[in-house]
Each structure stands twice: as structure tokens, then as C-alpha cells.
Amino acid sequence: MKIAEYIKGVKTNNRAILSKAITLIESSLVKDQELASELIEECLNYKSKSIRIGISGTPGVGKSTFIEALGLHLIKQKHKIAILTIDPSSTISKGSILGDKTRMQKLSNHELAFIRPSPNKGQLGGVHNSTKDIITLCEAAGYEIILIETVGVGQSEISVQLMTDLFLYLTLSENGDDLQFIKKGVLELSDIIVINKMDLNIEKAKQVKFNLENHLQITSNKTQYVFTCSALKKLNIKKIWNQIESIFNAKWNNNKIQINREKQNGIWLEKILKAGWLEKLKQNSRFQKIIAESQKKPPKNPRKKALDILNKLSLK
């Protein structure tokens, strides 16, 4: 397909073409990547106002079920929503199982929703560089709310936070009992913390909410919100959405969102450059030679050896 066809398709929200465009962005072929950057360049012109929300939490916490509930709530209000989910690939077989739609059955089949699961291809961050560009595509296609779901492993939360306006973290009352169960650093990243499956033990959920709020009051310097919720029983979903909207609107109105997005772009440039250089390095014949030699004859003092090599290195 040609760029013009992609653009026309994305602009008219042609599901098949939008989906092909995402594939193009995710492709590892060099010629595809060039085309992809051209496409993004174009799409930036058509961007619509959107709310970008990151959602994370440990496996089994009910992320997909939460998104199903939240998504259905939004669709009732005639919002167009896009959901990008990132699933882990097997480090051994490199294949992946993408079962998100089995947990978002009603949403999957709804005209107003676009759901695209992506394998993380074994990347530690769990989130592609490409995810950010996919957001741009979805915005060009007119999606007003974009939810990005990632499994809470590695550094994925940080990556997601770097491409979204709001970050929502899901946990369970059993996990929240002891605050140490919540991954270090994740709490600071979050704007909203949701204690899911409250229906299993309402008292406990309330208790955890209380403890968390106390904890955050002492340790945090930004305003964070804690909610109890049951995604399965659709309890408190509306409350959570109203909160998201009000935070977003406030920040949008005083230009914070826009400034933050620009800042994010700066950070992404750095990230993409690093990744690109790393890739170039990997393909560099001298580098490959050094690696091959060291595998044949491992150095006794790898630290010294590395320093020697680095000292001789210059970036020109």
C-alpha cells in the first residue's frame, strides 16, 4: 500500500487500513520503518484531542476486566475508544498468546471500540517504541480515549507513563495489605490507584484504601487518588471515570497536558536514539569481532577490557 492509501484509510477510520498501518509501524523491516515514519509525520497533522491513559497491574489483578467495564461505560456515552494491549512473548519460542479479547468480549464486538493486542517481542520494557506512534495513528483516526494496557513486569510502567497523560495502577486488597507488595516506584508514577475485586471483601478493600491514602499523604508530593472497585460487578467505574475526566480537564485547561506531551517527546527522542545506536552497534563489524573474540577467549578481567575498548572509542 502507498502512504496516501494509508492516510486516507486512517483518516476515514477504515478499520482494516488502520490495522495494517499499525502492522507497518510494528514491522522490523527497514523499508517498513522508513514508510512508517513518513506515515506518522503525516498523521501528526490530523491529530485530534484525546485522553491517553496507561493502565497497569500485576497478572491476575483484573486489568482486562477493568478495561471492559470502563470501556463499556465510555461507549454508552458514545465515546470512540482505542485499546492497545501489550502481551509478553515467550523468551524461548518467541511466540506469544494474545488472549485479551476473551476478557473484553462485549467491547471487542462493539463498533465504537478498536482493540489491538501486540506481542512485546521480548522487550524488557514491555512497551514498544512503536506504541507511542500507534497512539498517533489512533488519534488521527479520531479515537478520543486511548487506553494502553501493559502487564506489570520489568520497566513497563515507566514506559507507559512516558506516553500517557494519566497513569492508573490496579491492585487487590490482598496485595495492598502490605504496601511492600506494590512494586517500588509504581506508586509514585500513578495518578490513580484502584483496588479491584472489592466485592470479595468490602471491609478489607476499604481498610486497604484507608492505609494507602494515609501512606500517600505522607510520602507523595502530587495529588493521587485511591478507589475501590469491582470491575466484574461494575462497581465504582463511573466514579473512577469522572475523576479521570476532571483531572484531565483541569490539566488540559492550564496547559499541563500539552507541556507534558512535549517533554515526553524529548525523552522519546533520546530513547529511540539509544535503541537505534544499540542496533547499529550490534551490526558494527568491529563490535561483532570483539564479541566473537571474547566468546572464544573470555577475558580474565572483563571490566578492564571493556574500559580499554571504550577509551579508544570515539563518536564521530
Next chain:
Amino acid sequence: MKKIKLFSNTPGFAKQTKKDWCKSIKKRDFKIQFKNKIFDPIYFQNEIEKTNTFDKNSNWKITAEIDISSEKKANKEALKLLKMGVNSITFLNFKDHNLEVILKDIQIDIIKLNFKKIKKIDFLINSLLAIAKKRQINSKKLVGSFYQKKISKKDYNQYIKLLPKFHYIQIDIESFNKKKPTNYYNPKHILFTYQPSSFFLSEIGYLRAFRINFEKKFKISPYIECVIKVKNNKYHSLIESCVKSIGSILGGCNSLIMNSKIENKLNIQQQLILKHESFLNKVSDSLNGSFLIEKITQEYTNGYQKKEKLKHRNISWNASEGIKLKSKYSSNDIKNVKHLDFGAGTPPFLRGPYTTMYCNKKWTIRQYAGFSTAEESNKFYKKNLKAGQSGLSVAFDLPTHRGYDSNHPRVSGDVGKAGVAIDSVEDMERLFDGIDLAKTSVSMTMNGAILPIMAFFIVVAKRKKIALSKISGTIQNDILKEFMVRNTYIYPPKPSMRIVSDIFKYTSKNMPKFNSISVSGYHMLEAGASADLEIAYTLSDGLEYVRTGLQAGLKIDDFAPRLSFFWGVGMNFFTEIAKIRAARILWAEIMQNFHPENPKSMMLRSHCQTSGWSLIAQNPQNNITRTTIEAIAATIAGTQSLHTNALDEAMSLPTENSAKIARDTQLFLQEQTDICQTIDPFGGSYYLEILTQEILQKAKKHIKEIEKAGGMSKAIEKGIPKLKIEASAIKRQASIDNAKNLIIGLNCFQDNEYEDIEILDINNKLVQKTQIKKLNKIKKNRNEQLVNKYLNKLSKGCLSDKINLLSLAIEAAENKATLGEISMACEKVFGRYEANTIINSGIYAMEQNKNSQFIIAQKLTEKFKQKYGRRPRILTAKLGQDGHDRGVKIIATSFADIGFDVDIAPLFQTPKEIAKQAIENDVHIIGISSLAGGHKTLIPSLIQQLKVLGNSSIMIIAGGIIPKKDYQYLKNKGVRKIFGPGTIVVEAALDILNELI
């Protein structure tokens, strides 16, 4: 939940002796008659002081005959037979032929070589010696038989020096028994032949006796060739030969030869199936120790006792249950087995739920059937009843199961397909038209839409003026296993369990002869569970239902005697028998904790169905053999009723002819064999009792684990049973794919020249049209206000546990509410359950890591990625109301292990929904698994939807139960590849990858 400590502090059960048993029966003329001797139907441990065994490994030679018309033809035929798996060939009518031509390319030092009807034996022997010399084979190592009635002493002495491992004389066992030859032959040069009857249990004892007598007298093992002669024609002969072969093999024959009227191939494959699929060649003298068999053996050995020698090497092998088995068992092995003295008809019912078992009442031949409309199914039922079937078993179509009327937009492809469409009381009435419900017991497989179906059934009985108290039959009503494996649920687990208890309450009060539940393991076996998992989870389900009944205020003895169980019976012959026996003990042990007064509350009654997973589409006639083996296992295990699968059930609904063969399998077992004269005939066999014990203990562990999780409902929420069953299924698939488990015609001995069989096709569009017409008519002629009144009442009833929903559903049905309406009235309150799919990954790869095909496939996915910038991506999906998802899950997990990105679609999707998902995920392939016959409607509709949504380049593949004759139709519609039942997963992946790259 009432917490109980299972399997601890349970007081032991009473032993049973022959005296106890005799006391408990009214008539005493139950006997087996065999060759002028008379045996009791059952024996006990204390009646058998010592046991006999023999020294012979468990294998046998598969022999086939070739009449020499021309040398070249005979040679060609022989090579063909060897390729089929024969390892012993008998040439007939050797005259002055050129033996070298006949034996061209045949490895005479590996096979057994026999000659029958020989004209010139000296010429033959000289030719053979010359060939051996030419090929540089030591003639003294050649093995074979000359079927001679007599031979001169001079010749004999001369020949045995040259060919010492040949038999020179053929003697029939019977004549040898009558008059033992005082001759110059060394007994090792005699070939004994025997034609067993279909009284195969008695024959086992008889053959053992001959071998044991012979070993005692001559200190060597006799060579026995069993000749299977059959009276029946065509495919029916396979049933007869299967029975006789099992008798011969378990009796310890050295070689088997078929003398029947169908093609050689099917006979040979029958033998291979017995060896490799049923493992009858694994344990030597498997029935050593069996009370009945030992008694018969003793009778013919004149009381001679042989000391057990343990010469056999204990080569162990693993059954799929992970039980290590030895190649020979003796009384030493069962010293720790504590259940040997348990009897029949008293707890724990090890040897059967009833004292007299089949001697008094044969098992019920209950063929599961239903298709198209009520009218069509009714005709079929009546025909079957006339032909000797003893009970009915109704199969409903999927829309009915899932609570939809035939006019619902989600069901178009499924109406009337895998069962009969029932929308209303009127349909139910037509279904049983002219059938006396007071006399014919009716089993109904219904779980999800149980309220409307039970209501319709009861209203029909009322209209026919039959007292409910007289109705016998069974309703499956086992909702827990639906959440685990079968997926035909409607509401979430909690309200579903409430409905179960409402059914208990209603039936215990009004329908005392009706089994209010059939706790089913069958679907677990079909989903891939091993035997221990099957019984453990089924009994855990049973336990959960018992608790539900008690919680509903019933007394244990009010309903526990009406619980029945349903097992699948697979190909692993002894394991399957052991499984059902173990389940009976376990259930009695579990139920003892509830202190029932009626011993029947502890009694496990079984319905069995032969396994559908064991059937394959290649050479479907072999499925007759498979079903026969499984049916024998079920009846030896003492089932109360049985469904035998038709040979074409791997491909479609049975035709009239295939249904007849299936039914006749059971009639043959009942009428022509001695099974019905015996009670637990293998009881006491060291091998079987060890297996029983092992399975029992493994199952106990699983049950305890479920209890620890808080009972089955909780365990299901946590996903424990589902994951374990799926892991077992993937392992089994992997072991078939890498040919650790052999399936004849599938992963070994394949041949492409099999006969296509005629297949039944249902025109679902026509059925749907008829159903909609009937629905419209009903809706026109009813009082809409009344209908709404009772439906509202039902909805309100759902809010309170105190109201019996079945009573309300009956009211609604009486006022002509339809199935969909009754179901919807509840759904409004309860909601519709959506399953959460969890997939195991990595297991398939673990089992396959050395399979070269697997590695090639992995490399291909990598190559694909290099070329296209991403991994091949497949969406695996099921369409319509077909919830059988074992196959699709196996494909998903193994493809991911091969390196595909695999998208999983939710169950029960319409073509349009799948098209949307596939397009959004931008997959290369959609894999549709179809097991309920909707493929001809649903798949073309999917392809159409893809076009509408703007991506018709996605490759469509299909798998599951799709008849060959539909292949072309589907391909014309755009399906690229079709994979039938039993496809090797890796091969399918390679096939797809090669097409894509």
C-alpha cells in the same frame, strides 16, 4: 460448606465372601457353561488358594495368509502385508514354485515364515536353505512353521538339524487334550492351533490351562496359534474378531490369524490397535490372579498349581497417567492392596453396584442421538427401540443447550446440527410421540437450559397422563463440568448451582425413579484428562452437589441414591477398567462421611460412553475395533448403561447403518459372549488390582487438592481443574504428534487408500425454517398476557432462593412460553456467563524439544519474521454455539510454542465478530475449529464478512469434525486448508508456514 476430612478415619467397609454373596441373592441359578463345565459368575479371594501362571512374554505375532497363485503376485502381496504391520506370513499351496521369487526382498531372518498345504516339503526346505545360504543367513536362526499333519521320523530328524526353530507338526489343542501323542516329535516342534469361541472370558481360562499343563509336562512353552473364525459378515465381523482376539491374547497365544470375510487390512489393523492403542502386549499373563479366570484355569489344569517364577525382566513402561508399570505382576505385588475382599452389591461396591449385576439385568443399551427436528428424531428413536435398543438418550442442538430459540440471531449455523432443536413443549411432545415414557427410560443431556427442558418434559408427561412417580430416566444437570470443559453453560456458577439444587428438590419429591443428575467425567476425558483426573474431578463435582443438596435442606438419603455418574471409556484397556472400579470405592468412601442410612447413597452407578477422541477419520472402519475394545472395557468394569460410538462419529452424526453397527456391538457382547454371565470377571488380577490401587491413590490426591481450595466451585473459580486437564491434553497431543503414543493409520501404518463412507448431512437452514414456522404458530395461538405473567413470576423467583424455579418454569411452559423465553426470564436476573480463557504455554514445546519437525517449524517462523518483519500471526476461533474447545486450545498453545503470535477469540462468536477481531489484530491466518457441524454455514459467512470489512487476504484454515465430502465446498468458498481429526499439529503448522512463505 460443611468441612469434612476426606479419606481419614473412615471405618473400613465389610468384606464380602461367597457365602455373603449367596445369601444376598434370591435366585441361585446363575452359572457360566463352558465346554461341559459349569462355573459361578463370581469368585472371591478365599476361593483361590494358589494361582497359576506361565512363562511367556505378552507379545504375539500378527499372521496373515497368502495363497500362492503366481510367485510374483504372492511376493507383492507379502511385501504389502509386511508394510501393513504383519510379522508372520503363511503361504498356502506351495508346490514346485520358485521360492526365491516369492521371498524376494523379504527379510526372512526377521519375520516368521510359514507354509500350509505343502505338496513337496523336501523341495520347499531345500529351496529355503539355498536362499538362506545365498543371503548369508544362518538357517538355524530362521523361525517358522510347516503345517503338517504327520512327518516321517527320518525326515523329521534330518530337517530339525537344518531348521531347528521350525514347527513341523500342526495339532489342534482340543485333539491334543483328548489324546496326547506319544510320538517322536520334540514338543517344541509342534504348532498348536485353536479356534476360540466368543465366550472369550472362559476361553482365556481354557488357553491358560493348556499352556500351564503343557509347561508342567514338557518344561517348555507351547507355541499356540489362535485362528479367528467369524460368522458375521462385513463390518460386523470386526466386532466378533475383536472379542475373540482379546480372549486369545489374554489367554496367552503366540500368534493370531484372522479367517474372516473382510479385507486383510482391517484385520491386521485390528491387531495393531490391540497392541499399540490398548497396550495388550505390555503385561504378561495380565489376568494372573483374577479369581474367575484362575478358577476356570484350575478346572482345566486338574488343580495343578505351579509355583510362580519371576523370570520376566521387569521392564517398566509409563501409561499416560504417569503410572510406572511392570511387564509382569505376581501375588507379591499386591501385598499392600487393601481392597481385594470388597464385593458386589455392598459398599464400597468395588465389584459392581448390584449383587447379581448382568446375570439378572443386562446393561441398558442407550445410544445418544438426536438431530434435525423433533419429528425426525422421533422416527429415529422408534426405529432404534424396535431394533433392540433399551433406553433413549436425547442429544439437543447447541442453541437449545445455550437457551436460545431457533430464531435467535446468534444461532443460525447450529440449529438441528449436533442434536435435535427443541423450542417449545410442542416440540418435546413430538419428540416422544408414540413412546411410552412409563416404560422407556429417557436420558437427557442438558445442563445449561435445564429449567425449560425439564419443564417441557414434565408437561409432556402430564399431558400423556403418566404419573411423574413412574418416570425413570436421567437428566445430566452437571453444570460444574460445563465451566471446566464443555462450555454449554448459560448463567454464572452461583445461580447455576442454585438451579441444580432446585432440580434436586423437585425430583426428590415428585420423581423418585428419576436420576436428578449424571455427574460426568466423559467430557473431561474427551477434553484430554487422564483417568485419575477424570474420576477425581468428577467425584469432587459429585461431592459439591451433595453439599448443595444438603444446604438446600434435603436429607442425604433423599437424593444421594439418585445421583448417577457418566464416564468416558478410552483405549487403554486395563486402565479404563481399573478407573471405574476405583471410582466406586472412592465414592463410597466420600459418601460415608455423610453417614447415610441407605447404603444406596454410597453406590456409584455408571453410564459409559466410548471415547470420541479415540476415533479417527483415516480408515474409519477401524473405529469399529476401537469402539468394541472400549465397550468390552466398560462392561467388564460393570457399567449400568452404555453408548457405543458409531464409526463415523469422528466426522459427523451417525447414519442409520453406522448407528446399527454401533448398537449391534453391544447386542453382540450381551448375547454372544459370556460377559453377562459374570460379575467383575477380572477382579483379583494382580495387574488390574495394582492399577486400581494406583489410580485410586492418584485420584485421592487430586480430590484433596480440590478440597483444600475450598471445594469444586472455588477450585473452578481459581481455574485449577481446567488448567490441569488442558495440560494433560497437550501432553497427550504431543505424545501422539511425536509418535510416543501410536495411533494406527494416523501416526503409523498410514495408508491413503481407504474407502470413503457415506455420511449424514443436516440441512440446518431448512430445520431453522421449520422451527421458526412452528415458533410463530405457537406465539400466535397463546395468551400473551398469561405468558408474560408467568415469565415475570419466574424472573422474580430468581431473586429468592426459597422459590423453586423448576415449578415456576413448568407453569410458564404450560402456558406456552418458549425455551428461549424461559431461559431469558432467568438471564435477566442472573446474567450470562462469559468464560475467561487461560492458556497453558510451553508444555507442548517441552514434549517436543527433540522432534525434528518441530525444530524445522520453529526455524520457519523465524525465517518468516526475517522476511515479513513480524511473526506469523493467527487468530484461533470457534464460531457459533459450539463450545468444544480442546482442539482450538491445543492449536493455540502449540502454535505459540512453535513461534506464532496467537490471538485467541472468545467462545460463541458470530462470523461478523470474528471478522472484526481478525481485521483489528491484522492476522495472517484465521483458524476455525468446528465440531458441531456448523461449518458449511458459518465459515462462508465469515469469509463474506471479511470482504465486507475490507480484508480478504487473510488465509482461512479449518479443522475439527468436517466430513471429507464438504472439503471441496469449503475450498470453493475460499478455505485454504482443512485439517481433519487427528492431524499432527506440527505437520499442520509446517503446511501452513510453507504456504505463507
